[in-house]
Amino acid sequence: MAMDFIIPRTHATELLSSKVVSNANFSRKEENLPIDIKENLAITKCSGETQANLASVITHYVETLNQYSLRNLGYPTNQNFNYDTLASLLHFHLNNAGDPFLGSSFSLNSTRFEVCVLDWFANLWEIEKNKYWGYVTTGGTEGNLHGILVGREQLPDGILYTSQDSHYSIFKIARMYRMQCMKVSTLVSGEINCVDLKALLLAHKDKPAIINLNIGTTMKGGVDDLDLVIQTLQECGFTRDRFYIHCDGALFGMMLPFVEQAPRITFEKPIGSVAISGHKFLGCPIPCGIVITRLRYINALSRDVEYIGSRDVTITGSRCGHAPIFLWYAIKRKGLIGLQNEVRKCIMNAHYLQSRLRNAGIGAMLNRFSSTVVFKRPLDEEFTRRWNLACKGNIAHVVVMQHVTIEMLDSFVAEFLQKRSIWFEDEQFQHVCIAKDIGSGNCGCSMHTIQCHD
């Protein structure tokens, strides 16, 4: 190859000039892409690619994304944002390695923005500035990783209790951290069953309790009852020094404070940490999140790292400097009033969807304070993919976020009804009762009457 004469042979050039060229089959999954896009996508050449060729791949990709955006119903990611004002920041690598409150010797950081965002959340969750610690994470999972680690370091032989409807990251974390984990059953709403929790706590009274609470659950948007959990702990004889509560508030942790008469997640109650996702309700191009905990727990965990001129007390170390600026921008631009209006609109539209489905004879559940509408899983995989529905067992859900319009919901329901009429012509598809998943008042099958859930 020509390059051998231009530059010295190194391990990389020997290896890649012989192997990569044959590596045009770039993905394990079958792709329906135009041939020229396929070839441009694969990394097969030794010399650099022209910007024009790369731009054409991106243009094609953006067209696909635009199509998908029109029918993005199942995942709680707000796609309705505009960060054009921040475009110039893409010219910098920004890195908030270390403790945001101490800054870092790496000067291309955004810790000033990060601290503004953290202070705002500390206010939201009612903990004083000099009593809290937190950071902007890479997403809900990192927030859970951090909160549960803080809990474990406080109570090293604590047992982790979490409901069966918890996010998959919680069970993974228990394994990573070598913690004993008790799975607690749930009510139909998805909330943790405190009767079951009580039985488990009583059976393991000798060990402290680390409790993960879902604010709310991934599939049903069920909000665990914080007050009842605290009461249960007290009834079982767990004093304040023998339990730690982490609140996984991925989506609703951000929405709940803006809902009238909703239960309060607050550090005025004996909780240890709260984590939410930043890309869910607030909307952000990249996954991110916030975790807030009590400052006094952190000193036990941290370690000074001279190299970065800070202390190492986060999970990931090098941290994205852009994410805090996206979050700062979103909060500043919308303001409290804007955020509250968005929450109200999402919940109103969720009620609209539930009514449309019920009126068409499709059972649907919508928990109080929630914008997650749960219904029977569509029988056609292609249809669920087309609308980006998230499914589990017999149920599917739509999470009504800011980009979900009434028109989008109308179009979804119309197509759903049309498809159902086709599915049920085929005798192999049977009407399944999902009363055990969403309650007999919601299931919509012929055996049960549809009643308003809330």
Added chain:
Amino acid sequence: MAMDFIIPRTHATELLSSKVVSNANFSRKEENLPIDIKENLAITKCSGETQANLASVITHYVETLNQYSLRNLGYPTNQNFNYDTLASLLHFHLNNAGDPFLGSSFSLNSTRFEVCVLDWFANLWEIEKNKYWGYVTTGGTEGNLHGILVGREQLPDGILYTSQDSHYSIFKIARMYRMQCMKVSTLVSGEINCVDLKALLLAHKDKPAIINLNIGTTMKGGVDDLDLVIQTLQECGFTRDRFYIHCDGALFGMMLPFVEQAPRITFEKPIGSVAISGHKFLGCPIPCGIVITRLRYINALSRDVEYIGSRDVTITGSRCGHAPIFLWYAIKRKGLIGLQNEVRKCIMNAHYLQSRLRNAGIGAMLNRFSSTVVFKRPLDEEFTRRWNLACKGNIAHVVVMQHVTIEMLDSFVAEFLQKRSIWFEDEQFQHVCIAKDIGSGNCGCSMHTIQCHD
């Protein structure tokens, strides 16, 4: 407040309308910002902020970043990139939750790009497509979290061995994973001391060994000798099924394959995983990385998650969809030839800096294959901050990356010499010999002659 009449009172509005307004003191550190910027930065208002006001904060911030960029010498982050072609992607939240090879039911993903990037690295590290697994991480630490977890799940009672010069994340991970950890001493170069490793292995022969290797170390760029470590394991009687080697290749893992006669990091040798940072050599606005491991290890770890239509086998779950596209673009645009030229230029410029320092009587070490120049820590904190130098104990370093030009180095050395002449006028500052840190051949003190290290 006016808002109370417009929208219903919720927990958030009650709380924040009373508290946030007084929260203008936004940071724990003293800041020298213009008052109007300070006020605009803090999140104090209930109503949304105008775009113009927010844009003015960003403009001011970008000016500061531009100043810092001119003197960014101490951190291994390539600031020389241009991703303007990808700007339109900032309009989407992209999320690669789950296993990149299985895709995800969330259709706004970039797993096709991710798999292209992973295949390219699999080729670089010589492992066949059907035998490897990997993903694009949030940075080097997540790669280490994953690699060491894979090792621990293979060898549950394994002891983690790592050198004292390892990245701080390694010791944190040992604690998170509740693993016994042995700290091994290093040679002057920063490489792991295999004599000490051997003694430790022999003293703990009853337990399997999980070894973290530094390719190279954070402060000195010392590359652990993979072949010698494997030989040491064999000499101590550790068969292939009783050890696991994770290679932390944060910066040099990407550079080494492009250096003539450099040692080879390859899956043809008995290693378990390799992790590198994507934002270091390749350059990326946001922290990211790559981890590659053997596919057969992954099946033991993974868990199907119906909700995302994929399996959960990563650390973070929801993963950035933009990072793989940045990496894909960088590799495609530069090509192998471009990457090789960049590596050569960085190393040449590092040699230039070492010569300039030595010629001025300042001892400086530059490990073979490395672009990290180590020298005596400047006595003035303001000077180290100004040039973004990373310091540890008696030493500091410059990592010569793509954005570091000869002019920048000349300017740095000139200022350094000028400052030194001032520091040493003051008798309280004494010349310290740093032979124990960088070797008597490099220290440059009056007791030792300066000799060429490599």
